[in-house]
Amino acid sequence: MKNLAFIFSLTFVLILGSCSSNKTTAYNKNLSKEITEKNNKTIPLLDRVRRLPGITLRGGIPYFMKSANQISGTATEPLYVLNGFIMGNSFKSLNQLVDSATIKSIDALSGSEAASYGSRTASGVIKITTYQ
Template structure:
């Protein structure tokens, strides 16, 4: 809000520290209500196949047989190519960031990352 006075303009600031902390608290609460599977499938390029998250690289990528699960990396530690393993280890509330790696970015993980990599960073 700007108040015009006889000697010029004065800016009045409004500190909303209470509403900011309330918003952060609500975000924290909502983060715990969303499952890891839901958070991963909301990412671009990730689809569900046999109720497991799969990185959709091409239109016909589901035609090949075998394990299509991506590699899961938690805090720079390779967990493996099983969603169930990562789901048992991590608590939804502690997830800070999820990143999807494909192509050249996933190639640094070798053949394990051939189906893509899902990197999870936790608090």
């Protein structure tokens, strides 16, 4: 009799859990995304770029950690692309143009991903998209 009661309660819990998990998961994902977007508006651009995978800072300027140019000792800044427009290789100039609160996404591209932006991408590309 105890086994039957246990099986019944386990079945009830599984059915109850499966009914509500999709809505709860979707709600939690949307809430998490909204909180992240609001928090990112207060983070300076340099800190947001520094958090990208493969990025390190030297003298307050972002560089890709495993860039071929860094190994040979002639490290250059990555190429910056803002809303599809090539902005050059100067973080300081880009930082003056971009308000961190307007940034939608930041991506770090290297290797074949960066090649579509031309020959100046040997040190990688940092692609920034804003809410236009």
